[in-house]
Amino acid sequence: MTRIKIKELLATPPTGQTVTAKGWVRTFRNNQFIALNDGSTIQNIQAVVDFTTTDESILKRLTTGACISVTGELIPSPAKGQTCEIKVTTLEILGDCDAEQYPLQPKKHSLEFLREKAHLRARTNTFSAVMRVRHAMAFAVHKFFNDRGFSYIHTPIITGSDAEGAGAMFRVTTLDAQNPPRDENGKINYKEDFFGRETNLTVSGQLEGETYALALGDIYTFGPTFRAENSNTTRHLAEFWMIEPEMAFYDINDNMKLAQAFLQYLVRYALDNCGEDLEFLNKRAQEEEQAKPQDQRSELGLLDRLKFVAENDFQHLSYTEAIDILKNSTPNKKKKFQYLIHEWGVDLQSEHERFLVEKHFKKPVILYNYPANIKAFYMRQNEDGKTVAAMDVLFPGIGEIIGGSQREERYERLLNRIHELNLPEEELWWYLELRKFGSAPHAGFGLGFERLILFVTGMTNIRDVIAYPRFPGNAAF
Ligand code: 4AD
Ligand code: MG
Numbered sequence: 001m002t003r004i005k006i007k008e009l010l011a012t013p014p015t016g017q018t019v020t021a022k023g024w025v026r027t028f029r030n031n032q033f034i035a036l037n038d039g040s041t042i043q044n045i046q047a048v049v050d051f052t053t054t055d056e057s058i059l060k061r062l063t064t065g066a067c068i069s070v071t072g073e074l075i076p077s078p079a080k081g082q083t084c085e086i087k088v089t090t091l092e093i094l095g096d097c098d099a100e101q102y103p104l105q106p107k108k109h110s111l112e113f114l115r116e117k118a119h120l121r122a123r124t125n126t127f128s129a130v131m132r133v134r135h136a137m138a139f140a141v142h143k144f145f146n147d148r149g150f151s152y153i154h155t156p157i158i159t160g161s162d163a164e165g166a167g168a169m170f171r172v173t174t175l176d177a178q179n180p181p182r183d184e185n186g187k188i189n190y191k192e193d194f195f196g197r198e199t200n201l202t203v204s205g206q207l208e209g210e211t212y213a214l215a216l217g218d219i220y221t222f223g224p225t226f227r228a229e230n231s232n233t234t235r236h237l238a239e240f241w242m243i244e245p246e247m248a249f250y251d252i253n254d255n256m257k258l259a260q261a262f263l264q265y266l267v268r269y270a271l272d273n274c275g276e277d278l279e280f281l282n283k284r285a286q287e288e289e290q291a292k293p294q295d296q297r298s299e300l301g302l303l304d305r306l307k308f309v310a311e312n313d314f315q316h317l318s319y320t321e322a323i324d325i326l327k328n329s330t331p332n333k334k335k336k337f338q339y340l341i342h343e344w345g346v347d348l349q350s351e352h353e354r355f356l357v358e359k360h361f362k363k364p365v366i367l368y369n370y371p372a373n374i375k376a377f378y379m380r381q382n383e384d385g386k387t388v389a390a391m392d393v394l395f396p397g398i399g400e401i402i403g404g405s406q407r408e409e410r411y412e413r414l415l416n417r418i419h420e421l422n423l424p425e426e427e428l429w430w431y432l433e434l435r436k437f438g439s440a441p442h443a444g445f446g447l448g449f450e451r452l453i454l455f456v457t458g459m460t461n462i463r464d465v466i467a468y469p470r471f472p473g474n475a476a477f
Helices: 006-010 056-060 111-115 125-147 206-216 252-273 275-290 302-311 319-327 350-361 411-420 425-436 449-457
Strands: 018-029 033-037 045-048 067-076 084-095 199-201 218-226 239-248 315-318 365-371 387-395 399-406 442-448
Touching: 006 018, 006 045, 006 084, 018 084, 033 067, 111 125, 125 218, 125 252, 125 275, 125 449, 199 218, 206 218, 206 239, 206 425, 206 442, 239 252, 239 449, 252 275, 252 302, 252 365, 252 387, 252 399, 252 442, 252 449, 275 302, 275 449, 302 449, 315 319, 315 350, 319 350, 319 365, 350 365, 350 387, 350 399, 387 442, 399 449, 411 425, 442 449
Parallel strands: 045 084, 315 365
Antiparallel strands: 018 033, 018 067, 033 045, 067 084, 218 239, 239 442, 365 387, 387 399, 399 442
């Protein structure tokens, strides 16, 4: 019999037809009720075995985590909350699971505990739901851009350029794994010149993306990016995925409009297509909220937060206006964080961002026109001589979810900035040539994919929205 996925079975009218399902046992109760899950949906299907006719030795092997195949009649279920169940006629154990050793018990485990079991945690409701939503979001990213005529460009992972200045990088070295060259102390000698120069893992595909925007018009990248920052926070990973659209003939305002449309599309897509998983994650987030002190609970539940963001315009605010608001607010008498901003020109801390989004405006904020000195060299210089056409999108509970800018398309201005910042002009020759040969106004931004998934799933630690999180001290496999 061909196996049918449980998601499909649960949507099939039960008329006693014979079906086969395969999956992992979640629970086995009263020697007859198997809750079976195959990852196609958060829901289990109930498979009922007849213990009077089933071999005792088989029943014993129906432990949590065991992989089985069941064949039987699909019949209406008398149990509450499920439309159908399988009346099992044939049961096969595909993979035993020793209950004594299996780390996942049919109870709630802490996320910290599950992080240690990264190879098994996808078998829990929480992680399977997060991963299905993550998949849906990746699909929606491509759909959004494809529908608008953007081309998906694969920018290099290994790169010689260090131009972004986004943070510390991972160095790429080569090694003959069969026969690594060793020094007299037995230490491996890494060769570093495979590409004829030092290379790193990319921190952003933007600069390469720009070269394609000035040829194809509208492009985007969507790939892994690497930052060797030693930051142990709930918002940073050493390896994360970033989506970077880059558009010829866009200015900063077009860029801000696209960023809002894109985020709203993704959130709407999740609401429309991930209903069951979001319902589950909503309940989960509610329980977490209840455990917090009253004044730290968010006012809206997950689903309401998503609807709000999908339906309301984001607040546009210049950096200068933001500083004024922050200077004039005393939101938290104990912390007095407003005094952390000594003067115009200082970068905002995440607590400032959160204040603006969560307390002051109570909606997503797009901050723009930042001081040039706290932003990257490639951002377009404004006429005031102090600011650049940068923009960050700040989200409730997340902080910065998008960073972007209009790019400096004027050759002389860009070259001067490169000199001012002592950047290696000779390494940026190709980037400068773009401004020599048919330069055009253009703009783009980067969305941190995991930060999006945090927002959409209501999870609170970025390590829980990627299959194998990479952070300082964590790359066991
Ligand atoms: O603000 P960032 O550094 O911008 C860039 O890399 C630009 N090249 C983007 C562009 O204009 N094409 O990073 C963009 C986004 C951030 O807003 C954040 O969401 C995410 O990437 N991000 C991280 N996510 C997880 N872990 C980290 N260490 C991250 N660093 C940035
Ligand atoms: Mg940024």
